[in-house]
Amino acid sequence: MNNSLIIGQYVPGNSIVHRLDPRTKIxxxxxxxxxxxxxxxxxxYAILVAFxxxxxxxxxxxxxxxxxxxxxxxxxxxFTFLLHLFxxxxxxxxxxxxxxxxYSGGVxxxxxxxxxxxxxxxxxxxxxxxxxxxEITDAIEDMLGPLKKIKFPVHExxxxxxxxxxxxxxLMQETDKISRAQASRGVDFRTGPIKDRIKAVIPLLVPLFVxxxxxxxxxxxxxxxxxxxxxxxRSKLRELKIEKMDxxxxxxxxxVIILLFVTRTYG
Amino acid sequence: xxxTFENVSYTYQRNTPFEHKALEDLSFHIKSGSFVAIVGxxxxxxxxxISHLNGLSIPTDGKVKVGKYLLTHDEKPGDLKELRxxxxxxxxxxxxxxxxxxxxxxxxxxPENFGVSESEIKERTHEALSAVGLSETLLDRSPFDLSGxxxxxxxxxxxxxxxxxxxxxxxxxxxxxxxxxxxxxxMFYRLHQEQSLTTVLVTHSMEDALKYADHVIILxxxxxxxEGTPEDVFVQKDALKQVQLDVPEIVQFIASFxxxxxxxxxxxxxxxxxxxxxxxxxxxxxxxx
Ligand SMILES: Nc1ncnc2c1ncn2[C@@H]1O[C@H](COP(=O)(O)OP(=O)(O)OP(=O)(O)O)[C@@H](O)[C@H]1O
Ligand SMILES: [Mg+2]
Numbered sequence: 001m002n003n004s005l006i007i008g009q010y011v012p013g014n015s016i017v018h019r020l021d022p023r024t025k026i027x028x029x030x031x032x033x034x035x036x037x038x039x040x041x042x043x044x045y046a047i048l049v050a051f052x053x054x055x056x057x058x059x060x061x062x063x064x065x066x067x068x069x070x071x072x073x074x075x076x077x078x079f080t081f082l083l084h085l086f087x088x089x090x091x092x093x094x095x096x097x098x099x100x101x102x103y104s105g106g107v108x109x110x111x112x113x114x115x116x117x118x119x120x121x122x123x124x125x126x127x128x129x130x131x132x133x134x135e136i137t138d139a140i141e142d143m144l145g146p147l148k149k150i151k152f153p154v155h156e157x158x159x160x161x162x163x164x165x166x167x168x169x170x171l172m173q174e175t176d177k178i179s180r181a182q183a184s185r186g187v188d189f190r191t192g193p194i195k196d197r198i199k200a201v202i203p204l205l206v207p208l209f210v211x212x213x214x215x216x217x218x219x220x221x222x223x224x225x226x227x228x229x230x231x232x233x234r235s236k237l238r239e240l241k242i243e244k245m246d247x248x249x250x251x252x253x254x255x256v257i258i259l260l261f262v263t264r265t266y267g
Numbered sequence: 268x269x270x271t272f273e274n275v276s277y278t279y280q281r282n283t284p285f286e287h288k289a290l291e292d293l294s295f296h297i298k299s300g301s302f303v304a305i306v307g308x309x310x311x312x313x314x315x316x317i318s319h320l321n322g323l324s325i326p327t328d329g330k331v332k333v334g335k336y337l338l339t340h341d342e343k344p345g346d347l348k349e350l351r352x353x354x355x356x357x358x359x360x361x362x363x364x365x366x367x368x369x370x371x372x373x374x375x376x377x378p379e380n381f382g383v384s385e386s387e388i389k390e391r392t393h394e395a396l397s398a399v400g401l402s403e404t405l406l407d408r409s410p411f412d413l414s415g416x417x418x419x420x421x422x423x424x425x426x427x428x429x430x431x432x433x434x435x436x437x438x439x440x441x442x443x444x445x446x447x448x449x450x451x452x453x454m455f456y457r458l459h460q461e462q463s464l465t466t467v468l469v470t471h472s473m474e475d476a477l478k479y480a481d482h483v484i485i486l487x488x489x490x491x492x493x494e495g496t497p498e499d500v501f502v503q504k505d506a507l508k509q510v511q512l513d514v515p516e517i518v519q520f521i522a523s524f525x526x527x528x529x530x531x532x533x534x535x536x537x538x539x540x541x542x543x544x545x546x547x548x549x550x551x552x553x554x555x556x
Contacts, residue, residue: 011285
């Protein structure tokens with residue numbers, strides 16, 4: 001199984017971040033994504049970085065694991081940095097060698113953009129690392145609740161989402177199992193001309209679809225057998241509840257926002 | 268082909284919070300031509316172990332030797348495909364790997380990948396089909412129109428058509444009806460003897476291990492717990508109970524019988540007929556013979 005990509009993977013735990021109400025986490029991340037774009041000088045970036053790192057430490061997810069999991073994204077971060085470095089022609093010339101002419105403005109902007117990028121990805125992956133897919137779905141259903149008034153199918157949407165999320169690991173396992181079985185029958189997924197490798201996907205995809213359809217059918221039958229009739233009048237096993245800690249975290253976050261707007265430069 | 272494990276360890280998802288040590292310091296030797304049963308509680312690492320036999324998994328530590336192929340963390344044979352053409356694996360629920368339009372094509376899929384000639388594939392397909400007890404009239408049908416048990420047989424035929432030297436079976440009869448289970452196990456045993464294969468069987472059934480294997484390896488939490496001939500291993504009732512395994516019925520029967528009647532009939536992997544004779548002897552002596 002691919003174990004380098006961690007986005008979307010839940011790491012069980014019992015830290016403060018794990019226990020926060022999922023709505024709190026989603027709300028904070030939503031606003032964090034906005035305010036990241038308001039930082040424009042050293043102190044304001046420092047505040048955001050401090051907040052993100054504090055959340056990361058509080059989550060108790062091994063830091064090495066988080067950083068390693070971001071490997072596929074590092075490439076993007078470095079790429080944006082280099083792009084700004086080469087393209088921006090502001091400030092003083094700080095480096096000049098052959099075709100490489102770097103300006104101080106480019107260096108600063110490159111670093112700033114890379115930090116923004118990194119913060120966004122770090123914070124959003126913290127959400128999925130510390131929140132089960134079910135919690136996220138419950139939170140979204142709850143937060144979109146008002147839309148029910150205009151007959152928007154909030155419950156159905158949430159159900160679809162939670163079923164898909166639920167089956168991602170299952171399908172990955174299934175893919176792993178089938179590819180092992182076909183590899184044992186001499187299929188080579190890794191080497192050979194591209195045409196052969198594309199052909200090698202068929203023995204993988206057909207069984208995967210067959211089993212996905214079978215699963216869908218069984219799930220539908222099981223839901224019906226247990227009397228599922230849609231969202232109307234359905235009660236919940238896990239009630240979402242805002243606790244003292246959530247309020248505490250909101251207050252911290254508001255302080256962060258205020259500090260950010262105080263420290264950033266205007267004009 | 269001989270199989271040797273030397274201090275093999277295997278860790279899933281290394282360096283993550285999900286890290287899981289599935290095999291630990293495992294060493295054993297399987298002689299060419301033997302029939303080995305690998306038994307253990309669920310999650311004890313049986314499937315992980317056998318995935319090393321054809322290079323699907325490479326040991327995190329230690330050495331695996333299969334015939335002339337050596338698999339270690341640092342070097343694996345350049346030609347895994349060649350190894351895979353010699354080690355046929357029937358996975359748990361092998362019917363999940365079927366995909367071709369017709370049964371004939373699906374059975375021929377393995378041999379084709381390994382570069383077997385067209386005419387030879389045809390021959391092997393027919394041979395494999397009759398070995399698993401399916402009729403030739405099915406050849407043009409889609410594998411997805413079959414019953415679960417028939418699909419299983421087609422999938423098994425697809426592995427047999429590869430004509431491996433080592434046959435690896437991961438609970439090949441799980442979920443079949445009792446009669447089908449026996450037919451398929453008897454078929455594997457016949458092939459094992461006729462083609463002098465080396466067979467590695469993963470099973471939960473003590474009865475099957477006793478009936479077919481000449482060597483048994485018991486796994487517990489990724490470590491080797493017991494190893495030996497069925498006669499030696501299956502009499503260790505307490506040791507087996509410790510790892511949530513039962514002794515075969517016949518062993519249990521002999522133990523209770525000896526206890527109730529104060530006799531001392533030994534267990535020597537005898538047939539029920541022989542056992543009946545021994546009981547008679549123990550109860551009324553030899554006079555009547
Ligand atoms: N892809 C994987 N990633 C992480 N852990 C795994 C993976 N596959 C198996 N494991 C773990 O390794 C251990 C051994 O698994 P394995 O499949 O070898 O057990 P098994 O003895 O075959 O069990 P069963 O009798 O249920 O088939 C289990 O604890 C399992 O949770
Ligand atoms: Mg298994």
